[in-house]
Amino acid sequence: MPDHRPEVRLGEYESTELGTDQLTAGDVTRLHALQARGCLSLTAGRTGWRLKAEATVGVLVLDRVRLVVEPKFAIRGEQLMTWLAYALHTPVPATARRWSTGPDGYADLVAAALLEECEMLLRAGLRRDYVRRQSLEPVLRGRLDFAAQATRRFGQLDQLHVRTFDRESDIWDNRVLGVALRAALSQTTDSRLARALHGIADAFPHSGTPAAALRALQRTQYTRLNARYRPAHTWARLLLVGGGVTDLLTDHGTTAGGLLLAMPMLWEAVVRRLAAEAATPRGGRPVPGHGASGITVRGDLGKTSTFRPDLLLSFPRPDTDAPVLLPVDAKYKRYDRHGVSAGDIHQLLTYSAGYTPADAPSAVIVHPQPGGHARRTLRIGTSQRSLGVVHVLGIDTHARPEQASAWMRTALPSPP
Template sequence: MPERAPVRLGEYGSAPLECDQLTPRDVERLHALQARGHLTLTRERAGWRLKADATVGVLVLDRVRVTIAPKFAIPGDQLMSWLAYALGTPVPVTARRWATGPDGYADLVAAALLEECERLLREGLRRDYVHRRSVEPVLRGRLDVAAQATHRYGRLDQLHVRTFDREADIEDNCVLGSALRAALALTASSDLARALRSTADGFPQVPAPAAALRSLDRTHYTRLNARYRPAHTWARLLLRGGGVTDLLADLGTPADGLLLAMPALWEAVVRRLVAESFGPHGGHLLSVGSSVGITVRGDLGNASAFRPDCLLSLPGLPGHGTAQRTLLPVDAKYKRYDRHRVSAADLHQLLTYGSGYAPVEAPAAVIVHPQPGRHDRRVLQVRGPKGLLGTLHVIGVDTRTTPERATEWIGSALR
């Protein structure tokens, strides 16, 4: 692996780069990432300036290795817990060994994949019937008559056969081998790289990363391969360069990297927090599709829609009977609303949600934002000349605690 100069910056931070530190290919890849909102590259008199947006992770370029550390809301030692919570997968125990390093995030995800793959090797890789065509000196399986007649012209010294044997060379295993090798380019730890290489040798011949991703996208889990789900989750994260199905709508990065968009992560966290907080009390999330969205028609262009991140259906209010349920819109905001007042744009957005979904007599909506250090809750009341327009609950979730404790707190705060 060639030596690359380390460049470290924090989330929303920036760092200068000299002209010769970026190749033309690097500039092209960074501009592609800029178009997707991951970072910003600007030209300066003495070189370049690279600025991160709400993105954390690692980016391996031709001459530099860029590490973007979480700085805004989720501490580095807690990022893995919240990421695993959003993905609905357990946090691997041995991955914590790499938690304190300067390149902790990329190494943590690689270590998580490593632990799951080692577990699969200990339990024994799944085998399934694989169809093969081969030339053998003796008959195995079925004779391929057409191939024998057209290629051997009646000779029987070599037989074209079709076999159907149980092997470990199946997609469930091949995609993990591909992900283990992709992780080698991202990790900065020699011990971790050695372990990844050793474990990858235990998996069958691997496809290209693009083919592995296609295989993962069409994977269906049954009782036969359910134990592969955690390993496939981390493999998908690595192979997409940070994009996760149902977490990010990113097709991957054009450079070797593992970049995670924090607003998308926070939306996934809030969605699960709300669902688990109110599930035991009769609440459940509704799908905010076109049939229940707030739409705007009659303007130029196509109709636009307003859809909250979460729409919570709650048991009926006292005095309204048990059949009538209450809708509560919840929006995830990856902003420092523990330090700043709620912006006018967010106030207008949440008031629209409240008037569109909540009861007419008590329009309400909820903002959930990250707040390192402690939980917090405040209630905003918006009034007009004719009275109350809506109530906005601003909930700050302590990201230094565990997701399980945050679930308990957010439920008690909103109930």
């Protein structure tokens, strides 16, 4: 059931004061764990605590308060679900409404998206598959388990140990959704949404734990039989790991009772799809930026370090079989308001030196720019020698992803 804890709201990079009576010792431990992962910062003061949000949005249910961090910087609430669905290659749910219409914002929207997909699955009929069962029956069904019958019934035939293989809906495709629907109940304060989630949850099998459901999702292979489950599984995975997809948006998820989204990781996923779509008409494709082609540092103290761009595009070269590469890096920074940092220029110069032709080193930075697309070119070098070119592309996050993709196709520089 929805709870009625006092709510504390703030935006990305904003801060707020919390009294000593608002946080328990367990809350402080959880917040410090999130601080170690760069999600927020918590500092002690004379009269309480000062909490500052970083580039992580969503809801965190603490013992005495509900902490809600709204997206403010680049992708505002009304666009968050649209861009998230784009990054996840998932249809935009009809529930992608404005952030301000729900008290929990992102948490409510993800739960509502899961609800919408589950309702469509129910209307079409849940998938059924053959499940092997062992049971004790009064009549013979399936195959008799001779070993169990002999050792447990000692020749008695009034009850038979049998092995059956029947078509059932109690399979992992449906089970993970039942687990996720129940997890969503603890994330929302919207009474209507909570009633709808509770009502539909009973239609799905829900045996198993969230950890087991996540393992099942990692093993799931989609075919024509279960392809329609992919969107529902995507939203279920977000809920079960606390707001992030393990291999896409976050590295570790969050603890139970939270639904947090790391905006820099979301932006990286958006840029990977935008750049890949922009390169396809030119014959380009994404390639791994690690392994034999990775940039590594050897011989220093400690472990071997590596440099990996967020995306490495490979383009065919007309006069040779060897492709030409173009590194693309996503930066969740206000490069529409200030210049590119020296650290990022050094990083992109390293990528261009490692992947692009020596006579024309180049790389691309893609950053969010609310309100309009923009591009500029940085030329780095001395009066005697050019070190490289960095193309800085600003994506209008107020536009629809389809519009941004079309602009990206024209703005992405041609390979050297």
